[in-house]
Amino acid sequence: MDGARSTEETKNGAFETLRSVHAAQRLLVRLVPNVRTATGGGSPLERLERELELPHVIDAEGAEDATLRARPVPGAPTPAIRAFLDGTQRSQVLGWIGALPLVYGTSGAVVRQRVERQLTTWGAPLVRHRIYAPLAYAPREELEGALGAHLEDTTRPAPDGSIPPPHPTLLLERATLAVSRDRERLELTLAERWCAERAHDPIMIDGGIGSSELVARSACAVGVVKSHRTLYADGDALGVVLALGRGERSSVIRIAPRGRSEVLSWYLRLRSTEGRDALWGLVRVEMCMADTPTITARADEISRWLLAECSPLAAPDPRWDRMAYGIRSAEEFLRATTN
Amino acid sequence: MTAPLGLVVATERTPNTPHQFQFWTAIDSPVGIGTIVRVDGRQPVDGHIPHVYGVVTEGFSYTDLASPLFDVLGHDGDPGQAAFAPTERAEVRLYVAAVLRHVPEEPLQPVPMGEVFLATEADVAIALRMDSYLREDANTGIPIGLYRSGGMDSAIYLDAEFLVGPEAAHLNITGVSGLATKTSAVEWLMASLFAHFPKSKGSVAAVCFNVKGPDLCFLDQPAELEESDRAMYETLGVPCAPFPDVRYFAPFKADNVSLNTLRSNEELLANVQPLTWGLREVLQFAEVLLNRDDVDAKADALIDFIKERVLDRDFEDRVLKQKHRVRSFADLEGWFKDLLSGMEDQGNEHWRTHHVATIRKVRNRLSNISTRCAGLVTNDGHTSDLPWGDFTDRAVYVVDVALAEEDAQDLIFARVVSKLREHLERRDLGVTHVVVFVDELNKYAPADGPDTYVRKMLLDIAERGRYLGLVLFSAQQFRSQVHRRVVGNAGTALYGRMDGDELATPGYAVLSAATRTKLATLSKGQLMVRHPHFTQPIFVSFPRPAVMRGRDGMERFPQAADVPLDVGVLRQLRRFEPSLTLAWVQDVIGLYEDEDVLRALHATLAHAPEKAGAYFKAQFRKIVGAAPAPAVARTPLRALPDDDPYAI
Structure with missing residues (x-):
């Protein structure tokens, strides 16, 4: 649901009734029989341990050098990023029907625009409150009648028609993933909107840019990936990446993860690793595809932009070594407005 | 919106x-x-x-x-x-x-x-609840200054009912010395009060004690103001002009002819009057000058006896060699001498239950007063005083005691305030409300220290004055060191820039740290105001007073130098008759002792006649000039015999 609410949503009051977990609980208890509501607030499901994809390395094709090497970023850091895009999500158990969990999820995305060194919100933030329920095992009609479009099925059949078993933990994980997808969709919407309207103003996007063809082709979009469960370097190249010094970048590579558009990417060391592990201050940058002769200059330019964002520090966020202050500002904004 | x-x-x-x-x-x-x-x-x-x-x-x-x-x-x-x-x-x-x-x-x-x-x-x-007293039909607002914020000026008003009474009354102002905030604020507020005090509430005058420097010596002289100040006067509806009716009172110096004030420039003497009292006036307030160690119950009884039975009446006693009529300190001294001499002659140790030692002690202490308060207390009994019963609406009476000795200051303060109270009680002062301004309250009403007569009087005004229309405007540097009941009874409190140590005292704990910081950095012309209608202190700006600053006044009207007796007499008489000349004065007083000249001068000043010269001259007794007597031929009673054997 967009920040600008639709007329229909306003009319039926669903938006208002889902503005908080307690409001959603009241609505469900009123409209759906046999719902047991959770008490005590409940921890965000994002904190629960989940089976995550194992860290791994992938060899990538070089786009700048035949062999991946370290390149000092020439010139002084230059601030040029005009905006920062990030999203947040929060899921928590709302209640149960029998043993089946109902999850309340909030996802949001915002662009924080920098004007005269001050960050302000560009346009309207996008915020969505939804309830994630295993409709294959729950009273579908009552839930759909009560929640309409604000309901998401966590037991949607796979392409082969199978549905997941009613394992409560599995259902919780599926709900959390669904909230993540909603958040990504909101981020994507805003990124596309920016690229369409402000094509000449660089925007830093938290994460990759390949999930949207439009964004992946936009020269203004700069994706910054902070997590490194997948490292696009193998063998000697991995050693080069992990040994990058402060202000150095790797050669540009070409990556095209499954289901995503092809983009150019490189690793950049933002901070010195002295006394720290090899991933400290390391980010992977993504930009749109470019002609080979221009790649080096463009990668250096964007690297200078990103090095300029090392200050101010995004502390106290634990990822402050890799996080730009503008990205933290976006997260803080959403935390303040959606919680 | x-x-x-x-x-x-x-x-x-x-x-x-x-x-x-x-x-x-x-x-x-x-x-x-x-x-x-x-x-x-x-x-x-x-x-x-x-x-x-x-x-x-x-x-x-x-x-x-x-x-x-x-x-x-x-x-x-x-x-x-x-x-x-x-x-x-x-x-x-x-x-x-x-x-x-x-x-x-x-x-x-x-x-x-x-x-x-x-x-x-x-x-x-x-x-600020000003809407309750700024009604068209009952406006009792007295502008105190402008509240300024976001480019907007708002006039802030005090409620006359709570400034001058009877609901609450009195004003106290605190601030560090040297910024002229306290004096300036009081001068401004008096101008504002005179301009806005509702006629329906009666009349108001001010009695200001100038206790230091030339601060209040030029209230009738205009100041050079900036345009911003003039604009504030206009906004607040107060005339941007000095006080139109100011009268100064100051004792003489020890020479009894030059006024003991910094406003002694001849150009300004027209509204400066001597303040002199005789024995009667002083004895009423002997308590002020004689502390408890000096005056025990026995001495007190003798002083009462003198007041009741001796003063201003013919007094005879078998111990005395002659009849006495005591009107002045000189007469009293003569009475004591006669009495003690008579007691010695008769070998008496007691006279009318009073022991000789008590009599000697009282004589000593009372005689001392005319010395300690020289210039204020006259030996000849002549009095020049404030116009009791004849006070004028919106007039300022400045009693300049800045150069007087401490004892004299105390005596002046005690007597003036007592007389004000007395007349206000009888409703015959001439006005219905009087604002008394006293600076240096740290000195006159300290929180600790001896319980002096002056402090008791200040407490009395603070606690009961509002019912009489006697209002105290007081100022001091350290509010924390003033008697709690004096400052506590002040309905309105103003604060200029404050000293950090003072702000650290418990009395300011109710203010936030930021407010205290602001108080410590206030600039000239800014005040924090507490008033019964305001539930929180408010900061305001006020204009510079439209009266000449003391420092400027001293430059423009320098203090007159000490002058010989004849010049001093001429200066005083010229106030009434400007055509008099020094030669004329010298001719009139040439044959007389200084004491006679002063007596004549004081009598003239006390009566303030139109023809001061003639009146002055008439005060001298006739002195016939010395001339050799012609030789007179004397005839013997009987002629001597020619053959007188004893003739030489």
Whole structure:
């Protein structure tokens, strides 16, 4: 649901009734029989341990050098990023029907625009409150009648028609993933909107840019990936990446993860690793595809932009070594407005 | 509709209460300590949208930094790099405001969440409850200054009912010395009071004790003001002019002919009168000058006896060699001499139950008074005093005691205030209200120290004066060191720039740290005001007084040098008859002793006749010039015999 609410949503009051977990609980208890509501607030499901994809390395094709090497970023850091895009999500158990969990999820995305060194919100933030329920095992009609479009099925059949078993933990994980997808969709919407309207103003996007063809082709979009469960370097190249010094970048590579558009990417060391592990201050940058002769200059330019964002520090966020202050500002904004 | 300035915020840890709330603003908002704001609630209560008025008492500013160390790290330990950071940290301006008023007043609830606006002029009037006494049909507002915020000036009014009485009364002002804030504020406020005191409430005059320097010596002379000051006068509706009716009173110097005041320049003497008292006036207040160690019950009884039975009446006694009529200190000394001599002659140790030692002690102490208060107390009994019973509406009477000895100051203060009280009780002073201005309250009404007569009088004014129309405007440097009941009874309190040590005393604990800081840095022309209608202190600006500053006055009208007797006499007489010349005075007084000249002068001044010269001359007894007597031929009673054998 967009920040600008639709007329229909306003009319039926669903938006208002889902503005908080307690409001959603009241609505469900009123409209759906046999719902047991959770008490005590409940921890965000994002904190629960989940089976995550194992860290791994992938060899990538070089786009700048035949062999991946370290390149000092020439010139002084230059601030040029005009905006920062990030999203947040929060899921928590709302209640149960029998043993089946109902999850309340909030996802949001915002662009924080920098004007005269001050960050302000560009346009309207996008915020969505939804309830994630295993409709294959729950009273579908009552839930759909009560929640309409604000309901998401966590037991949607796979392409082969199978549905997941009613394992409560599995259902919780599926709900959390669904909230993540909603958040990504909101981020994507805003990124596309920016690229369409402000094509000449660089925007830093938290994460990759390949999930949207439009964004992946936009020269203004700069994706910054902070997590490194997948490292696009193998063998000697991995050693080069992990040994990058402060202000150095790797050669540009070409990556095209499954289901995503092809983009150019490189690793950049933002901070010195002295006394720290090899991933400290390391980010992977993504930009749109470019002609080979221009790649080096463009990668250096964007690297200078990103090095300029090392200050101010995004502390106290634990990822402050890799996080730009503008990205933290976006997260803080959403935390303040959606919680 | 003006844009909101901020939004009310509250958390569980720092909730809003009925008397305090928090709000945040944009970084560049014109809010500061002392700013008055209005909160518009969102939800109606009993059908009314609540409005809350508050004054900012504290401000906070912080960023999203968890620790200063992160900023150091972010700039690699180099402060010079801070300027290159592409983004400024998110920063909050959070203010705490103390509630001035809730509208509606009931039910009294915590301040609601809502939008915060800068108070408009109308809001300021409501917030400070001025709407209750600025009604067209009953306006008792006395302008105290301008409240300034966000480019808007609002006139702030005190309520005359609470400044001059009878609801509350008295004003006390505190501030460090040297900034002229205290004196300036009082001069300004008196001008404002005279301009706005409602006729329906009666008449008002001021008696100011000038206790130091030339501060109050030029109240009738114009000041050079800046345009901004003139604009403030116009806004506040007060004439930008010196006081039109000022009269000065000062004792003589020890020579009894030159006035003991810094306003002794001949150009300004027209409204300067000597302040001299005789024995009768002094004996009424002997208690002021004679401390308890000096005067025990026995001595007190003798002084009472003298007051009741000896003073101003023919007194005979078998011990005395002659009949006495005591009118002056000189007469009293003669009476004592005669009495003690008579007792010695008769070998008596007691006279009418009074022991000779007591009599000697009282004689000693009373005789001393004319020495200790030389210039004020006359030996010849002549009196020149304030115009008791003839006070004029909106007139200022300045009693200049700055150069007088401490004893004389105490005596003057005690007697003037007592007379004011006496006449106000009888309602025959000439005016219905008198403002008495006393500076240096630290000295006259200290919190600790001996319980002096002067302090008792100040306490009496502070506690009971308002019922009589006797109002105390007092000033001091350290409020904490003034008697609590004196400052506590002052309905209105003004604070200029304050000393840090003073602000650290418990009396200021009710003020926020930010308010105390503002008080410590107030500039000239700024005051913090507490008034019964204002539930919180308010900061105002006031214009420079339209009267000449003491320092400027001393440059323009330098103090007259000490002069010989004849010149001094001429100066005094010229006030009444300007055509008199020095030659004429020298001719008149040439044959007489100084004592006779002074007696004649004092008699003339006391009667203030139109033809002062003739009156003065008439005071001298006839002295016939010396001339050799012609030789007279004397005839013997009987002729001697020619043959007288004993003839030589």
